[in-house]
Amino acid sequence: MQIGILKEPSDRRVALVPDIVKQLQDWNVKVMVEHDAGAASAISDSDFKDSGAEIAERSVVLQNADMLITITPPSQEVYDLLKPQAVVISSFEPFNRPEVVQELAQRQVTALSLDMIPRITLAQSMDVLSSMASIAGYKAVLLAADYLPRYFPMLTTAAGTIPPAKVLVLGAGVAGLQAIATAKRIGGVVEAFDTRLAAKEEVESLGAKFVMVEGAQDDKEAGGYAVEQTEEYKQKQQQLIREKAEKADVIVTTAQLRGKPAPILVTAETVQKMKPGAVIVDLASSTGGNCELSEDQQVVEAHGVTIIGNSNLAQGVPMHASQLFAKNIMNYLKVFVSEEGELNLDLENEILKSSCIAHDGHAQYAQ
Amino acid sequence: MQIGILKEPSDRRVALVPDIVKQLQDWNVKVMVEHDAGAASAISDSDFKDSGAEIAERSVVLQNADMLITITPPSQEVYDLLKPQAVVISSFEPFNRPEVVQELAQRQVTALSLDMIPRITLAQSMDVLSSMASIAGYKAVLLAADYLPRYFPMLTTAAGTIPPAKVLVLGAGVAGLQAIATAKRIGGVVEAFDTRLAAKEEVESLGAKFVMVEGAQDDKEAGGYAVEQTEEYKQKQQQLIREKAEKADVIVTTAQLRGKPAPILVTAETVQKMKPGAVIVDLASSTGGNCELSEDQQVVEAHGVTIIGNSNLAQGVPMHASQLFAKNIMNYLKVFVSEEGELNLDLENEILKSSCIAHDGHAQYAQ
Amino acid sequence: MEGTTTNLIYLICISLFIIGLKKLSHPDSARTGNLLAAAGMIGAIIVTLLTPLESGANNYGWIAGGMVVGTAIGLTVARKIKMTAMPEMVSLFNGLGGACAMLISIVEFYNHPAGEPLLSGQMITTFFALFVGSISFTGSLVAYGKLDGFLRDSLVLPAPKLINMVLLLVIIALSAYTLMQPQLNFTYVIVILGLSLIYGITFVTPIGGGDMPVVISLLNSFTGIGAALAGLIYGNQVMLVGGILVGASGTILTILMCQAMNRSLINVIIGGFSASGGGTAQSGDEVVKEATYADTAIMLKYAQKVIVVPGYGMAVAQAQHTVHDLEKTLEEEGVGFKYAIHPVAGRMPGHMNVLLAEADVPYPKLLDLDDANKEFASTDVVLVIGANDVVNPAAKTDTASPIYGMPILDVEQAKNVIVLKRSMNPGYAGIQNQLFFGERTRMLFGDAKSSLSKLVEEVNNA
Amino acid sequence: MEGTTTNLIYLICISLFIIGLKKLSHPDSARTGNLLAAAGMIGAIIVTLLTPLESGANNYGWIAGGMVVGTAIGLTVARKIKMTAMPEMVSLFNGLGGACAMLISIVEFYNHPAGEPLLSGQMITTFFALFVGSISFTGSLVAYGKLDGFLRDSLVLPAPKLINMVLLLVIIALSAYTLMQPQLNFTYVIVILGLSLIYGITFVTPIGGGDMPVVISLLNSFTGIGAALAGLIYGNQVMLVGGILVGASGTILTILMCQAMNRSLINVIIGGFSASGGGTAQSGDEVVKEATYADTAIMLKYAQKVIVVPGYGMAVAQAQHTVHDLEKTLEEEGVGFKYAIHPVAGRMPGHMNVLLAEADVPYPKLLDLDDANKEFASTDVVLVIGANDVVNPAAKTDTASPIYGMPILDVEQAKNVIVLKRSMNPGYAGIQNQLFFGERTRMLFGDAKSSLSKLVEEVNNA
């Protein structure tokens, strides 16, 4: 089997790394990589070559690939060049863009959507969302520290004492927890908030303080994802977050609701009350943002507050993000590629059933 | 007395902050601040106004100021607008630009150079170099972490284990030590090197490893500054640094020699051998840089290594940098401004003797 | 004069007992202590054999016979039994000592000259010795049976307190009555003997299996008192003093053992309600074994290699600093100490990394999954600290399990596994963990941080 | 019968002594222990006064006189002396006890019936009592003088070992000779008395002032032995047993004290070379006072408020984690614990912040210069850990000093200041620190980390 890897047009990561390419070869899987695909991740063409991959032009890669793996969903013209019935692996986000499923089905490709891999224990090692979120949470704090006109840790000097930065993390999922850990490391005083009941213990397990709002809805059946909350709860939450935000130097928001726009946690009014120079990093910006004023992929300033809207921060650590991504892919491939390198799509398999969103012209994704 | 504060043309900091302005008023010292001077430090004009300062246009500030305080030395046209015999306080760096002293003398201003304040204990609270270097060291590591395509701390995940970043700090002065501390905080494994014998203990006092090169020259009389080294020593040092550099993910260099170009510690050849994606932050770039390939105020890429040349990183944390700077200034002013706000230049005073480089048309600085 | 020499040597023997006991209470010198005490005993026996008698046939043959056979049996049993069976063996031995005291007093009754007055210190003492020896005898046998498992805890007496009280009163009354008589009625003695033997049984039977060590210690001090009483009968210093010594230290030891279990002695004896409080926690049909802090500490201290498997529970307990303390303490003892970090331990990627770095654990001490799995087989003790799913063998064996297929840390390969958690509650995946019921696994229930502090303390004491 | 009662009560009194001593060796119960021992003593005295005598005029007047005057003097002195003078007072008291034993044996000699044989256990015992009591008497006086300062260490005997050896031999020989005589020659007794008194002086004189506590403890056990010998003379149990008890425990205590000073007892006594080894370190003319771990620990444990001043030395020693341990330990004891962070402590801005954050010290515990200076006056103990320049009062007072004008932490305002550093070496500024010679300052020399671990240990023990 031949896997094709492209240079991502708008992302610094690359879908496979030399280490994994090497392992795939033991499996009789060949890899063809577009020229310069790893450059932004500090992986040169020769690194790829050394690992056994073939380096080629984009069109050649596409024409030869039985399976195409990309990080961001490929553009339309890619499909034109692909073999018919090729397998395409990417994060298609069908719950945000349901139309994509039909398009893929029409193209006759087999589309496997990484973000649809179920969050079961067995699939943890394939969970791209987790590994990328974890890097994003780290990067979010670094970014905030970088934009912050303040010093992060406490500092007692001959020229006076600087108090430690106050950090508020909203949404304590994978990204949020990593943000908490990183902010604590750099020396911040961290508080966090989440609607999931389990989050309190998790936040405290990192030595941070949990901001408690009474009366959250929780759903154990939601597979680890949060559910929407009642109006009354939202009000209380709004109120508490405003109080905390006014004192915060940095806010990192990560609250997402799968298939729904992200909840607004930091309103425009709240931003107005915040300290000048404060920084908000909104990791939920791609689904509308947790901050009313954030704009996806942009850094805006409002009322003296810097608001960074970016749901794709993992690419800020491209090398290790690529590495984790590639390892996830590798573990995923093990589900449906035999030891001889043959494709073996068993759609009854729990993982494939969820993540295969188009096959043989059929759209598989039902919302 | 009237102090004038300008908006720095090429710096995000501002020379005084509202807190200090308030304190100066108790002293009968009035402050006039250029419109928007604190904007980049998250200090608004109204903040200044609330503290008792007057906000004015640049020219008005200059015409009224008995004393002008700037962070970077003012440009020529500033002097044209100034009162004759006004006092100008800034970091003139006469040892790097000896010509400036004559110019200032010709202008008839009294020029006080902050970087010439002697490094005696009494003057520690006025030591702008230290407070700025300390912020720069912190910022250097944050910047490096930001540019680094790698994750900084160790991370064990379902998608594999990421080893911690290796950090090499060259020059363990104020900035270097802070860089060590910050890198350790974020989770890096840190080694450091310096020629001063005392540095070993100081580095180890932060829990980092010291790289030992035998045979360093040390001079206790140099007032805390390093002295030049023998050729043989430089060779050994070169050799050792190369070995360490090859394994490093991040190098922060801070080695300076007062009045001399900075020593080259990381040669072009060494850079070539470094890991792709590695980052060098050169804090000595303004005096030529410790890395052969670094360019002041620029980020260059060479052999896959990102080299950030910036000796002015403190402005990356403008608000607290301004705060510390202002506090330093305040302490400095206490030396020669009486409680009634009168200027009282006693040139016999140890601190003034060293830091006053031009007075009454005389150049005071002798190299 | 020979009496004086004998008594001087006895004094030396007693001193050896004292020093022996003293040394027995420090781990480093305990072996020496045991040997010293044994030396004291041998000395006492030899001196007793050699001291000239005023009357009597010596009968060395009988003595030699008893000693040779006894020694042979004792040593063989001691050598053969399994390590785990030692407590019941101690109980059995103790019962035999009690039986000896009992036999001696029977003989004393039997020997009692017909004319002599009965109500004397001597006779009272003999009755005491009979009583105490008998209780010690049958009580120890019951304790042995309970520990060995052939007597069930479920064997419950109706109203045990009442029975015991009545028995005790009857024995005292009957003894007093016997003493009041002009002539010794040997039948009464036999009846009292029988009642005492029964009392030993009814005394121990209601007490739960988990409290047996305490009971054995108590019965041991009874045997000591029995020996002392025998010493009083014969005016023999070494028996008297040795017996009292054991009686006193045995009593204290009993109290200390109760304290270590957070119970009072009264509670153990009178209570008798703790039939289920014994070192085991049920879950369905299976039973887990609980570890004690002390045993775990000694296990850790004398291990060559220890691996910690931290999990979410360590994070919840914020026990990372305490783990690091344990690491430092054990490393000073020369124990190799590593951490096995499972990729998904905790609740976020790198959760354990963050915490251990905070506690300043050096990076090279962290093993990842593959390296750790290579090392477990050669590991003496694995400490599982608040981890659960990541060490659940169901991931390998149970295809129906939600975690089936996840790579896990194969801690069962290690010689001993100690699991620190608060309860039998499951972890994130919500499933039971077969590891906890494993042959080599012991549970240490409680908040991980406080458990660890106690372990550090015990290691320092041990 | 009265004898039995007396002896039973004596047994209770002795038990009180034993329990008293036992309790005296634990900080929490020490006061109770002292009171119990005192109760035992009062009991013994009363019983002795009341026990009927076979012969004798009772002479209660004389007894009452001695007791009332003695009690008055003893209590007054005990109440009046300064805390610092207590050890010499103990020495003085001890000497008086020895003198009493001496007087008793003199009376015994005086009372010796003319016809009776001299060479008896009784007489040997009396000689021993005379000797031991005399040494204890004069020896204690010398020790008192040395501690009080009116006897100088410089007072050196030529060849002290030889003198002592010869004296001892003469005393033994003369005693033996006296005993061999058919008739007691009281002159000999007086000579032996005189020689023994001199021996007490020559025995203690060569020993250095710093070792006096050890010597006092030793002399104390001598007095105990003297009392025991007197007990043997009168066949009195309470004196005999009480005396032996003090003799034995005093000897052990002496050995423990030597161990605490890292010396051997032989070394202290025979050596006698340690005239300068006494708790002080010179620097120029001035002398600093050294603290001991134990005293510092007790000071910390019983303080209300402790402030730590960390400096570069804490960083060099990497003692931040250990400081944090101390913090936790003391907080458990209810001690308020804060850190005073000087702006330029260490070698880089924020040096202390970084380290304390690493050790997980919560931010609110850090006081900055101004806040700290407000708090020192109400602080019981300031622990200066490897800081020097930042607590140097020269910055306030000495205009010529290179650090003049720097704001410093005014630690001298606190009730006690303990400075942890390795030597008298100056800090960064290279200047001597007057604080170290201050009235309330004590130095604890050694690497900060190991000093702190020892402190933590001692606090846990205390």
Added chain:
Amino acid sequence: MELLLNFISENLTMLYILVFIIFLGTEVISNVPTVLHTPLMSGANAISGVVIIGAIILIRQASADDYPILILGFFGILLAMINVAGGFAVTNRMLEMFKKKKK
């Protein structure tokens, strides 16, 4: 009462010894770490086998044909000897785990 006082006065020093030994027994083991509870118990148990001395004296004092006594005494010695020998041996085995490892 009379009887008691008499008894005491006869055994006064015995009483002293008793009291001191009780103190001593208490004192000597009061600092035993929990880990040594079982071995210590076992060691103390072996010492309690000192009752064998009684059985020895008893047999030695018996005449050579007093079979009831000889047999009872024989069993006394046998049982106590098992206690002694087995007790010390078991203790020793328990303590084997405390052997210092070579560092």
Added chain:
Amino acid sequence: MELLLNFISENLTMLYILVFIIFLGTEVISNVPTVLHTPLMSGANAISGVVIIGAIILIRQASADDYPILILGFFGILLAMINVAGGFAVTNRMLEMFKKKKK
């Protein structure tokens, strides 16, 4: 030798007591923390004042006009009493610093 054995056999129980008390004295204070060395020494010193009992017996046994003995005995009592009273009082003062603070 004969003399010695005789002496011992006479005082055999005394010897037992002696040995046990030495053990006990050693045992009882062997765990004293360093901070208590001085108070403990002081307390033990006060106990050693038990020698006063001897002086009391001595005076009581003396006849009412045996002035040398009475005077010597008086001083004996005086000195020993200072030792006892002063000793316990000083110890008590030393121990005042160990008073538990109210938490």
